[in-house]
Amino acid sequence: MEKLICNKNKTLIDAWKIINANAKGTVFIVDDNNKLSGVLTDGDIRRFLIEGGKLDSVISNVITKDFIYATVSESRKDLLAKISYRIKIIPIVDNNFRLVDFFEYRTDFHIPVAIPDLKGNEINYLIDAFLSTWISSSGRYITKFEDEFSKYCQSGYGVAVTNGTVALLLALKTLGIGNGDEVIIPDFTFAATANAVLHAGATPVIVDVEHNSWCISPDEIEKAITKKTKAIIPVHIYGQPCNMDAIMSIAKKHNIHIIEDCAQAHGAEYDGKKVGSFGDINCFSFFGNKIITTGEGGMCITNNKKLADKMRILRDHGMSRTKKYWHDVVGYNFRMTNLQASIGFAQLERIDEILKERKTIEEKYKEVLSNITNIQFQRDNLPKCTKVTWLVCILINKNRDKLIKELQETGIDVRPFFYSLSEMPIYKNYVFSNKNSIEISQKGLNFPTNNVVDEAILNKIKEIINIKK
Numbered sequence: 322m323e324k325l326i327c328n329k330n331k332t333l334i335d336a337w338k339i340i341n342a343n344a345k346g347t348v349f350i351v352d353d354n355n356k357l358s359g360v361l362t363d364g365d366i367r368r369f370l371i372e373g374g375k376l377d378s379v380i381s382n383v384i385t386k387d388f389i390y391a392t393v394s395e396s397r398k399d400l401l402a403k404i405s406y407r408i409k410i411i412p413i414v415d416n417n418f419r420l421v422d423f424f425e426y427r428t429d430f431h432i433p434v435a436i437p438d439l440k441g442n443e444i445n446y447l448i449d450a451f452l453s454t455w456i457s458s459s460g461r462y463i464t465k466f467e468d469e470f471s472k473y474c475q476s477g478y479g480v481a482v483t484n485g486t487v488a489l490l491l492a493l494k495t496l497g498i499g500n501g502d503e504v505i506i507p508d509f510t511f512a513a514t515a516n517a518v519l520h521a522g523a524t525p526v527i528v529d530v531e532h533n534s535w536c537i538s539p540d541e542i543e544k545a546i547t548k549k550t551k552a553i554i555p556v557h558i559y560g561q562p563c564n565m566d567a568i569m570s571i572a573k574k575h576n577i578h579i580i581e582d583c584a585q586a587h588g589a590e591y592d593g594k595k596v597g598s599f600g601d602i603n604c605f606s607f608f609g610n611k612i613i614t615t616g617e618g619g620m621c622i623t624n625n626k627k628l629a630d631k632m633r634i635l636r637d638h639g640m641s642r643t644k645k646y647w648h649d650v651v652g653y654n655f656r657m658t659n660l661q662a663s664i665g666f667a668q669l670e671r672i673d674e675i676l677k678e679r680k681t682i683e684e685k686y687k688e689v690l691s692n693i694t695n696i697q698f699q700r701d702n703l704p705k706c707t708k709v710t711w712l713v714c715i716l717i718n719k720n721r722d723k724l725i726k727e728l729q730e731t732g733i734d735v736r737p738f739f740y741s742l743s744e745m746p747i748y749k750n751y752v753f754s755n756k757n758s759i760e761i762s763q764k765g766l767n768f769p770t771n772n773v774v775d776e777a778i779l780n781k782i783k784e785i786i787n788i789k790k
């Protein structure tokens with residue numbers, strides 16, 4: 322608290338020194354009786370100097386009467402209401418207006434599982450897109466984002482859409498998959514994979530995953546293939562690439578389409594090739610908690626120009642690309658906006674940096690939790706696989722749900738793994754095999770994977786795991 326206080330009879334340079342030392346950008350100004358006179362920020366001083374003010378001016382001559390404060394009787398909710406993008410720290414006064422406390426908004430009161438990393442050009446490009454007035458689904462960021470992201474995925478064409486689920490649906494419809502067709506998907510995935518198949522009118526065939534990779538099992542795929550099988554959707558779960566050698570050879574042998582679901586694996590590689598470059602059409606999500614984000618958003622990637630053209634038509638109401646308002650097919654409106662694409666384009670500039678940071682976070686978890694015997698981290702040494710870190714994952718043998726509850730009560734947002742699809746009644750009829758999926762789903766949890774996670778939080782997690790084991 323003392324580090325935040327300066328007497329009003331001192332000079333700006335004194336205040337500035339305090340701000341510099343406390344690294345909070347703010348100092349509370351009080352009189353000799355500790356009554357609050359005002360609040361001074363870094364920015365206030367900067368503006369004062371720019372307007373010709375002198376650093377040896379007495380503070381009381383500089384501060385304004387208008388400032389944000391709270392009283393001791395206000396609730397946490399009232400305090401939060403006073404927090405804004407500009408104001409993250411608020412003085413608290415008693416009934417005599419004496420400074421008694423302060424409230425600081427810190428994201429680490431609650432450690433979320435994911436925080437989008439938007440510290441690059443996101444805001445600049447977003448403003449640029451906004452000021453250009455091209456805020457809808459035409460604009461230069463769309464093509465830039467499509468071109469650069471498909472290039473990043475070592476693939477020829479990108480078609481940006483509204484979200485990852487729609488990307489899967491568009492891929493299925495473009496490949497002509499619908500009523501009467503079967504699509505093989507893993508039991509252990511996020512529900513969107515199954516929903517897209519069902520919305521396409523096809524039948525999902527849910528097969529088990531491998532014990533080591535948690536990804537769809539090629540052996541189970543083989544067993545589940547029928548005359549009706551039209552496609553397989555391998556999901557690179559939690560950043561782990563599927564066994565693409567085996568899957569591609571099955572697809573070839575049976576003449577079946579592959580649609581990779583890369584929603585959790587931007588930048589992962591199999592045999593030195595990026596995921597999203599193997600299948601016929603491959604799908605990404607840019608939801609807020611994914612590796613890179615556009616808020617909501619998705620993209621279909623393909624090497625096949627014909628498929629890309631067909632996707633663009635279906636994405637845009639099925640309208641002819643050459644004859645405006647002429648519709649040859651019944652299409653959709655699946656278009657991404659230029660605003661979203663501007664954010665995505667900036668994210669893409671830093672994707673390698675973002676992936677590196679995520680990997681470093683995972684390594685820190687591994688280091689701190691290395692002595693705990695009843696947990697296993699996600700494998701990262703599978704043949705030909707270069708996984709990426711989406712969310713840090715562990716399997717824990719005992720007491721998972723108690724551990725999750727305890728960590729959540731301390732404000733650390735640990736998440737259980739996805740339920741395996743076969744556990745949910747709405748998907749039950751489509752299950753072919755599910756043994757490993759259920760086990761993995763019941764043992765797994767995700768740790769917060771973001772830059773807020775520091776030593777103290779890691780040690781807290783370690784302590785709680787140790788108590789619970």
Ligand SMILES: *Cc1c(COP(=O)(O)O)cnc(C)c1O
Binds near residue numbers: 487511605617619
């Ligand atoms: C997030 C996700 C999706 C869906 O993406 P949205 O953008 O949320 O629609 C699909 N599949 C998997 C595996 C996902 O994790």
